[in-house]
Amino acid sequence: MPLMNMVEAINSALRLEMERDPSMLIIGEDVGRAGGVFRVTDGLQAQFGNRRVVDTPLAESAIVGAAVGLAARGLRPVAEVQFLGFIYETMDQMASQAARMRFRTAGRIHLPMVVRSPYGGGVRTPELHSDSLEGLFVHTPGIKVVMPSSPYDAKGLLLSAIRDPDPVLYLEPMRLYRAFKEEVPDGEYTVELGKAKVVAEGDDLTLITWGAAAPVATAAAAEWRDKQGGSVEVIDLRTVAPMDEEAIVRSVAKTGRVLIVHEAVKSGGVGAEVAALVSEKCMLSLLAPILRVTGYDTPYPAFAVEEDWLPNKQRIFKAMQELLSYR
Amino acid sequence: MPLMNMVEAINSALRLEMERDPSMLIIGEDVGRAGGVFRVTDGLQAQFGNRRVVDTPLAESAIVGAAVGLAARGLRPVAEVQFLGFIYETMDQMASQAARMRFRTAGRIHLPMVVRSPYGGGVRTPELHSDSLEGLFVHTPGIKVVMPSSPYDAKGLLLSAIRDPDPVLYLEPMRLYRAFKEEVPDGEYTVELGKAKVVAEGDDLTLITWGAAAPVATAAAAEWRDKQGGSVEVIDLRTVAPMDEEAIVRSVAKTGRVLIVHEAVKSGGVGAEVAALVSEKCMLSLLAPILRVTGYDTPYPAFAVEEDWLPNKQRIFKAMQELLSYR
């Protein structure tokens, strides 16, 4: 099996599905000629032509609105929003339109569309290029939100997302685009939406994470095990809406201690929903407070200090310590 | 003291502050000549002229963007978004611009501006006129979110909001506009932002609520006490960002049981943040799971069935029952 980084894996998924499904098209700013600002769509316009890979004018609301119209007419648009910070521009089209069309029309119109967007910090970008905004959409019924953390998952989840009959927001952690390679099948395969992955099994503590934060959290857990010997179960949600509640509840029933690690700001983030879920469903198992290691409650800061803002090993260790020593 | 309903109380606050502060102006769709679709700004253009109460063209992003420019130049704009469902149109201006300007400029520019918006269900409106979207802004550092549930609070909180040096989203529950009157001073007074109100004291259970849901929850708690004799403490948050954590923690330490009641959809709502807070800070006091009675995880439904969707007494009773019988 070839080794791919995440950019290659996503590109492969897009290419395979474009080959398979003539109703799929890719639209967005700079996705064609330039192959995307991160080269994620590199080579696709050359292969499929500018009818199917379309560079649009600079207007995010129209990009998502166009996808609504295209999808309603039976096509499968995969739209790109260049950075997730710009998704605010599309909130009406995402939340009032895309998310509600099936509900509004009681099933008469549904929208098989994907909006892809790079997000997350740690790559020294200017303002509004590093924000994690999945929380807005977890509060938006009708949208699914997928956040892969590895090349293998990225490809399989994207193929599922494109084939899904409903709108999917597919978020790509920039920092992981080229961070590492892993074995990824050349051909097509899918990873089911809404299913978490147990990255590491353990008995003492459940660490719940996703997307950009997952490798950081997983590495911290591994190092902790090596150094301290405790056993931490790591769950990578992969899809934050819908959330794999069963996986969470099953693990917490076993460990009784919960640490949530995400990159978005803390207040009102998806971590809050995970904590709320656990505190509703796992009361009898809980042995310690539910802790969150997240971005702080400030806007994403200037990149000179971003590493201090992001969840890191040190902060995760402190929280694990606190949880495991809690009696 | 005169009796006022919420519309009168808000109108009174706007009028008093317009009289006091010549740098304040009111802008929005239909706020002038028509006095607002709910008559909240009735009579203000007649009193202050169309220089200070301005009917704008139909464009929410520009309304909020204008407020940013006006506030940066030392004025105090109070902008209206006609229904909260349309706030999605302003998300970029709210979240990327208004919320971040102080942070972006490290204090050089700050924005004393208010965005008012009616919200909430139960009044048989068309689609997108009934949504509760405070959750989006609790996840947006830099914005304060105020949600009064009574005429007295509405007036005092609005005066605080207008005088606050930072952007405030001020949400007005439509259903409560004319639901009841209470004594409200004619003159000015403020209710501090970020401070919850203990509506009823009690020892057995803490019911946390705000805005449109507060009267429903409060009435349910009162009826429960009368019928079942238990004692429920009801906390009306009044401001959901920043949240009065101290009031919550203090109460839960006493009762050990928590019920959260809000109108927004459940997943990822402000209730999740409250639950997360409690599960982090009150672990040792908790005697039962944390429950939420909220809107379901669907878009706000057609009004023929909205009463089934909204939190109601029956659902609140069931949850209280569950909590109080939990061992």
Added chain:
Amino acid sequence: MWINPEDLTVTQWQVLNEAGELVREAPSLGHRQLLEVYRYMVIARAYDERAMRLQRQGRIGTYAPFSGQEAAQIGSAYALERSDWMFPSYREAPALWVHGAPLEYSLLYTMGHVFGARLPEGVHAFPVQIIIAGQATHVMGSAWASTYLEDKRVSLCYLGDGATSQGDFHESLNFASVLKLPAIYFIQNNQWAISLPRSHQTGSATFAQKGLAYGIPGVQVDGNDVLAVYQVTMEAVRRAREGKGPSLIEAVTYRNGPHTTSDDPNRYRSQAEVESWKQKDPIVRLRRYLTGLQIWDDEREQALWQEAAQVIEQVVAKAEGVPKGTLAESFDYVYATPTPRLQEQWATLERGR
């Protein structure tokens, strides 16, 4: 050196004057078609009046009347094939009806039915759009789909004068022009956006000229002249089908009634203004023309209004006969397959929490 907006002159296109006389050649509509159009207009008017009463009786919710705008809506909708796609706002019951959606569907919507925005299979239209100009990007996406599929269908959306101020209007016209899409932007300039008069909605002298910002042909038409409306829309349709790109039509018309049943227009406009527009009534005008053609008379007029009353009676009966749907049912339409959390909530709903 400056492009001065004042140098631009735009003349309004008219075919029938207020007296119902031709001021230029009529579009090629046979008598049968003219009578069909008139029937649509009269029944629409009767529906609107009935709906206003239903609202006052509490049998429907907030209602947005369209009286005065029948020519604009019906003239334009009549220029479409049923296979074309229509994107209405919330005031287009007549247009949707002409396009194939039975009138009771519009009534269901105002009743707040769970299925109130589900148009029947085979009707190529989006449902009522509440967000002002939200449909403007959808019409563009749909037109894009037609280009992609090479299906020669046209996509037409209705917008109000107020809707032209929204960013989505702009973004969409720009896309449609760059991509040369078969989209038609039909603006009903009914002079008011709730309480905001057209003069405060934009600084441009016409809405038609906004096409110049995108390289899109625009036209201002007398929106109370159904023949003129039909004619310009047919041209836009032809251009779209021939692959020549989008068009912008401004139909100058008037909303006779309140913005919605919750609105009190006396707060912002004069009775004199309302009266002056009554002189331009689109139905009266077409009736005069038909009378002049000697294919219409008082007797037929009476009979038509009677028919209208019956039709509307049936529409109301049908709509009121539809079970309103349950919240539990609507759980099926959040996603193709309810999520586990929705399933759980559905169960608690059934159990009463």
Added chain:
Amino acid sequence: MWINPEDLTVTQWQVLNEAGELVREAPSLGHRQLLEVYRYMVIARAYDERAMRLQRQGRIGTYAPFSGQEAAQIGSAYALERSDWMFPSYREAPALWVHGAPLEYSLLYTMGHVFGARLPEGVHAFPVQIIIAGQATHVMGSAWASTYLEDKRVSLCYLGDGATSQGDFHESLNFASVLKLPAIYFIQNNQWAISLPRSHQTGSATFAQKGLAYGIPGVQVDGNDVLAVYQVTMEAVRRAREGKGPSLIEAVTYRNGPHTTSDDPNRYRSQAEVESWKQKDPIVRLRRYLTGLQIWDDEREQALWQEAAQVIEQVVAKAEGVPKGTLAESFDYVYATPTPRLQEQWATLERGR
């Protein structure tokens, strides 16, 4: 009956041709001013080149070069009073500098400093705007404030060709026209929005004509002709100060370099195109004019570039000398007073979680 965009002709305004010869009367700038403008342009160019090197050395982050656009930026900024308000995008270091912000501030921004977007007190400008066209509504709000305060100040914003596609651009121009605000929308049409050429950005022949959609006077000017840019901006400023409302200026220019240091323009544009624009270089053009006026020669040219190198050296030293700030400090700028939760987080930050 249709308003045909092809009937509109727009001619570009020029004062200096490529040879640096006057093609019409020059605006009233004395020699001292001409030399000052030239000095700004040369030092800006030197800054841009140096910044590109700093980026390659890893001393600053992503950088958006402006070489080629000096005339557009400096000519327009020079037409403002310091008390006027400026709203830049992310490519306007020269304009901000002319308006009073020391160059090192722009450098700090690209260094990702905590204080990188805090302009000094007394500089009437918004910071770098990352959201395309976000500043378009702010300039309108600021112009509105000037009308409200009757302070006769003008508010000018810079936008790219790509920015004109955004909804905020449209909404803002419409407001400014209706409210007759002293706002100037200055579009640098540098032919590209990252990889999208101007021909795919809009279907209109010029950006200047977009003013017709709002009833706003528009002009297309040779953006590499600093005299022409200054002249039209002065007219727009005058109009604004006289209470005559907003203006739209399209300056036709070119971005010589990549979009940013992360961009590879070879993927989307030809070297031939880049070369052809070098013939129109704004600095060369003004130098020729000054030489023709006999107020410039090779010796002065050399001395100026030497001065530029020194100035830039100091700018870099200053910027690199500023402590980068800490995350903890930035907690003070979320709200006027940190919330209890922020205070708590600040404490955990200090403790390392």
